[in-house]
Amino acid sequence: MADSDVPLKRVASRSSWQRVRKARPHLLLSRRGRRRFGVLTRGELRRLRRRLLRAHALGGDWKLGVTAGAHVAVKCKVRTRSRSASRSLPTPRSLPTLGRRQLPPCSQPPPRSWPERHVxxxxxxxxxxxxxxxxxxxxxxxxxxxxxxxxxxxxxxxxxxxxxxxxxxxxxxxxxxxxxxxxxxxxxxxxxxxxxxxxxxxxxxxxxxxxxxxxxxxxxxxxxxxxxxxxxxxxxxxxxxxxxxxxxxxxxxxxxxxxxxxxxxxxxxxxxxxxxxxxxxxxxxxxGICLSESGLCALEELVNVSRVDGCPVILVCGACDIGKSTFNRILINQLLNSIPVADYLECDLGQTEFTPPGCIALLNITEPILGPPYTHQRRPQRMVYYGKMNCHNDHENYIEIIKYVMRDYKREAPLIINTMGWVTDEGLMLLVDLIRLLSPNYVVQLSSGRGKIMPALTAEYVDFTDGLYTKSKIKRRYRPFEIQEFGNNLEFADEEKDSSSFSVFTGHKLISVHSEFICSKNEKNRAKYNRIFRDLAVLGYLSQLMLPVPEPLSPLHSLTPYQVPFSAVAVRVTHADVAPAHILYALNANWVGLCKIVDDMKGYTRGPILLAQNPICDCLGFGICRGIDMEQRLYYILTPLPPEELRTVNCLLVGAISIPHCIFRKQPGPEGTVPYVTTSYNFKLLGATEKIGERQYGNALPRYKLYQKRKTRR
Structure with a gap:
């Protein structure tokens, strides 16, 4: 009798398991209720997926979920709705989301009808x-x-x-x-x-x-x-x-x-x-690419404004690797759906979009962008070769180049301005100067939970914050006289305008976007990734040397270069001070910008001709100086530019942008030593610093690192 007081534990048998399976709902719009019965098999998952899709096609909302006891009512409700409706399927999400986000209901296009048997x-x-x-x-x-x-x-x-x-x-x-x-x-x-x-x-x-x-x-x-x-x-x-x-x-x-x-x-x-x-x-x-709700709303607003206004100026800013370039590509593609052309101003020196790195350029975009930057290298309307990946310690020249490039902007299409990811300390002050100089109508500021918090660049913040070369409204109010901050303002289309005009900031609308872009970069590998992207951009530009016909690829050393006399072009190293006796060492086997300056070189009979300072001039393209003939006094330049444009080139600029090392290492054909590649060279030469020495002599990293260790020990 004592044993009868002990409750017996009932073990689930196969018959009880079958009863549970038969009792479960035929149309369950959530898997949460099934998890209590154990792990689903593959067959059950397939059947569940088919039921969910069928219920969704008939008008059910699979996101809301239904309790187990209401399956019969839900099933009847779905069938009743399908009979009374006009045989139209709902739209699960609006397509332009580029992710799992949903646009407002007002922006969703109407559905199309189709017989039920095709559901x-x-x-x-x-x-x-x-x-x-x-x-x-x-x-x-x-x-x-x-x-x-x-x-x-x-x-x-x-x-x-x-x-x-x-x-x-x-x-x-x-x-x-x-x-x-x-x-x-x-x-x-x-x-x-x-x-x-x-x-x-x-x-x-x-x-x-x-x-x-x-x-x-x-x-x-x-x-x-x-x-x-x-x-x-x-x-x-x-x-x-x-x-x-x-x-x-x-x-x-x-x-x-x-x-x-x-x-x-x-x-x-x-x-x-x-x-x-x-x-x-x-x-x-x-x-894939996923946009947040704020990003979708910002794109929709900017596209609608461009359709009505026609030519707004949009400045996109934010920290490094936060999604500025991706946002710009999507914005340009959506603009080209309704307008024929969109203008683009590149102010990011390290990660350019349509040109090799180290350039500030203005472009007219007429074709959609369907890939990374190195897949759509294009000819700019106006371009200046800055020669470095950043503008540290040279802010004034950076501002002057942007003003020079903006002279070609005619306000005939929307302008998208891409800025650098340097938004701390002096970089933030420089960004304030750019906003005052360019006077954008909209400032799109991208932010995320990672990294440092950037202040909201509202119109009031820009008014009452000092820049590197401009002062806030409070300090300008108490000045006894006016100080000219910039030579020109945004209206560069009027070239006859007085150069002593002041930059007038008229205010802008701030659009804050929370970025949800997935980025694999961090503080440790950012330099490595950026170097790879710069090499890919250079390779993408050099790919224009290949003929547009289905023929076998020709190595670069087998292509016929152009011969340029010493007396026809001037030479300048933009990023370092190099002794005149060593200029040709820095120029040989290097990446050069083919530029056009105002000065005429016809009066020079000897060479090389050296410039005393960095010029602000048009850059027509780029090339490789693959050799120098000292006897005939000739430069050998390999470039995809056509001969009619090369006739106007009278300046060669050498910057910190290097030729990818893979180009030096892979040169099939020559026997013996590979040209321009050596590990035995003298670092004590004036100009053979970290940047010039590594770039000039190709793959000499082991010896270079050994030299740096010895230098550190001293």
Whole structure:
């Protein structure tokens, strides 16, 4: 009897487990209720995913979740809604978010209608969305409002519907776009867009799709596309991208990993095998670009203002590696969706967007930006070669160059100004000077939880804060006389304006953006990453030397250089003081800026001609001084500039920007020692400092580090 008082513990048997499984809801919109019964199997996960997608397509909201006891009511409610509605599918998220964020409901386009029997294509397996067409081509079906994040490079053609990449919308009938989703930056995402159009019957839509696919595919491929495509989706053709620029950069070891990664995934599926023929690979959505709510609102406001106002001046600022360049690319792409051109002023010396590093440039952008900076090197409207990666201890020259470049801005298009990531101490004061000088209408300030907190650059803050060369409104109020701070202000289009005019700051609107961009840089590896990006930018510029025809690549030492007499050009080292007797040592095997100064060099018969100070002049391009002939007194310059532009070049500027070491190390063809590469040289030469010595003699890092250790011991 005593034993009967002890409660017995009931063990779950197989029959009780079956009863629990039968009693669970048929349509459960949350996995939280199932976790108490144990881990789900793969089959259960697939069935759960299909039910969630089907419920979402019928109008249910999978984000809200439903209790286990209300599954019958929810199921009936979903079915009732599907009958009473006008057979229109909801829009899960607005496409231009470029991430998992959602725009306000007012900005979402209206959905398109389609018969209910095509709703089942929303739950297709990923292997049914791709089809190999042969010859490096793949037909890709992108469901409506879905995203495809990938790595690699390809050429995208929208055959039916329209998609969005990096803020740029590609519609059917438009020319193909080259897309670069490199491993050095966040991966790109192709998002489908729903478009409202007049009501069409199913037969008309199928006839239209067949006509669009006929020039590109065979009959069986068209039947496959019509079988699995939903009217809410888009049809894309992805092609393998092979250009001389890509082949040139991939031929060097330092850049071979940028566009291709050979490591296979853990699980190989049919989609991976199909996309591999194109040279791309699906990646997780979290590895793509994701904008915050504040970033989306800022983009929407700036695009709307540009449509109405026409030419606002937008200055983007923030700390290092916070997402300024990414925000600028998305903004430019969204602007080009509605206007033909956008202007861009580059003020960041270390990480330039369209030119090699060390430049301040003004550009007219007419084509979308679908890749990292080294994939879209372009010719600026006006460019000055500063020659260094930062403006420390040379702020005045930096300001004067920006004023010189801004003379070409005519206020005919929106202007986007990119600034440096130096926003502490003197850098913040210099940024205040730039805001007063350029007088932007909008200041977009990016911030994040990491790093130092930057003060809000409101109009009041700029008014009452001293800059490096300007004073606050309070100190100007008590001056007995006016002091000229700048020679010119923003209205540089009027060249006849008096040079003694004052810079007038009219105020701006501050737009604060919380950055959620994923960055792999930190204080320890930032210098290494920046050096790699600068080398890639130089390689991207030198890739213009390759012929635009499908021929084998030619090494740089096999190309024919231009002969430039000593008496035709002047020479200047911009970043260091070098003795005149050693100027040619610093110039040989170096990266040079091809510039045009006002002075005429025809009166000189001998050479070399040396400049006493750094000139502020137009830079037409860049090249490599691959040799100097002292007997014939000639420079040998290798550059992609055409001869008609080289005739106006009369100045060679040597800066701190170096030629990538991989160019010196990989020179197939010559026998014996490689030109310009040595480890036995004299560091005691005047001018053979850390920057010049390492750049001039290529890969001599072991000996250079040994010299630095000996110097430290002394």
């Amino acid at each position: 089942q294509t929303q739950s297709l397996n990923i292997s049914q969305l791709t089809r190999d067409l042969g010859s490096g081509r793949v037909l890709f079906l992108l469901p409506g409002w879905e995203g495809f994040t990938f790595s690699g490079i390809c050429r995208v053609t929208c055959i039916y519907g329209q998609v969005e990449i990096y803020g740029h919308i590609i519609k059917q009938g438009q020319p193909p776009r080259d897309v670069f989703s490199a491993y050095t930056h966040s991966f790109l995402t192709i998002n489908g867009i729903q478009v409202s159009e007049p009501e069409k019957s199913e037969k008309e839509i199928r006839r239209e799709i067949r006509a669009l696919l006929k020039p590109h595919t065979k009959l069986e491929d068209r039947n496959w596309a019509l079988k699995y495509l939903s009217h809410l989706g888009s049809i894309l053709m992805l092609e393998r991208l092979r250009t001389p620029a890509v082949d040139f950069m991939s031929s060097y070891k330092c850049a071979s990993y940028v566009f291709r990664q050979e490591s296979p995934p853990v699980k190989i599926n049919p989609e991976y095998v199909t996309l591999r023929t194109v040279g791309i690979r699906r990646q997780r959505r979290k590895k």
